């Protein structure tokens with residue numbers, strides 16, 4: 001049991017200074033003043049001069065590692081627990097990418113279960129870049145209904161030289177099956193869509209919205225900030241069609257995409273252009289490769305995504321791009337929670353899971369991370385490490 005006393009709570013909405021009682025893995029009570037009953041073994045955490053935020057949700061992490069675009073030696077390393085909690089992330093959705101052969105759904109599920117046992121909350125998307133989608137059971141709908149951790153499909157590549165070049169109809173079918181699988185399993189049924197640099201940009205998603213009854217909330221196109229033209233198409237898609245857009249926070253200065261936009265700046269551009277602040281999310285592409293290709297399509301080199309970039313870009317949005325904290329926080333907490341249909345995640349409210357981040361109110365430097373009610377980081381130091389982390 002913890003009482004976090006006198007913290008400035010961003011739930012992500014600004015709730016002012018509150019005491020928050022945590023026990024049994026849940027937020028039990030929030031009030032301007034809660035009595036401390038030492039008899040119940042309650043630990044007091046001093047929240048004065050700190051902000052209390054929901055644990056971050058990273059909806060696109062290559063938890064197995066990814067890459068391989070430069071051959072076997074460029075297959076990137078798997079994620080470790082400390083990579084996740086040191087950046088204030090308490091929930092991740094694992095995915096496969098370009099390589100859907102040596103990275104498998106059974107391995108993805110095992111890694112997700114491993115991270116869950118180590119202390120955070122995990123889900124996965126079925127599939128990889130490829131179409132037809134490489135599922136575990138042979139069917140998207142069956143994977144969603146039968147596999148508890150599967151919340152959607154992805155990352156499905158379109159508008160990219162590495163995609164399977166699917167037709168609009170094949171893409172619409174994937175979204176349709178994912179939606180129905182989600183409905184029948186009371187889960188999100190979200191398609192995480194990898195956007196490449198192709199000329200068709202978001203045409204496939206516009207096709208779904210214009211030719212089917214499927215709502216925009218079943219589709220989340222990511223890497224929208226990989227170029228200015230895609231950022232502009234994403235803003236138009238969100239403003240005119242009520243679509244959702246996801247910005248990638250990982251970036252490698254040695255392997256920048258041509259005219260790539262920093263995620264924090266992309267958020268500011270979207271909000272200034274009138275995009276609903278509930279329709280923009282960040283995800284890290286953690287442990288995914290950040291490959292660069294030459295104009296002739298040959299491989300040039302690659303960086304590796306980092307989960308810690310999610311918190312960094314949220315903080316930069318506040319300090320560098322002057323986005324209000326409550327709005328910047330939504331992109332990494334309440335908005336992914338809503339799209340992923342995780343009602344106990346992404347918000348600080350009674351009965352929510354006790355996934356919490358306490359940070360210095362001036363610098364937003366992370367002090368404490370609580371995941372499923374357990375103290376994982378305290379005083380800025382890791383208290384819990386992965387099984388094989390020294």
Ligand code: FWO
Pocket residue numbers: 062065066067068096097098099194196223226248257285287288289290291
């Ligand atoms: C992006 C994941 C990309 C993997 O375009 O899609 O490759 O399979 O590990 N990463 N291919 C990175 C850009 C957004 C910079 C992935 C990667």
Ligand code: ZN
Pocket residue numbers: 097155194195223
């Ligand atoms: Zn991708």
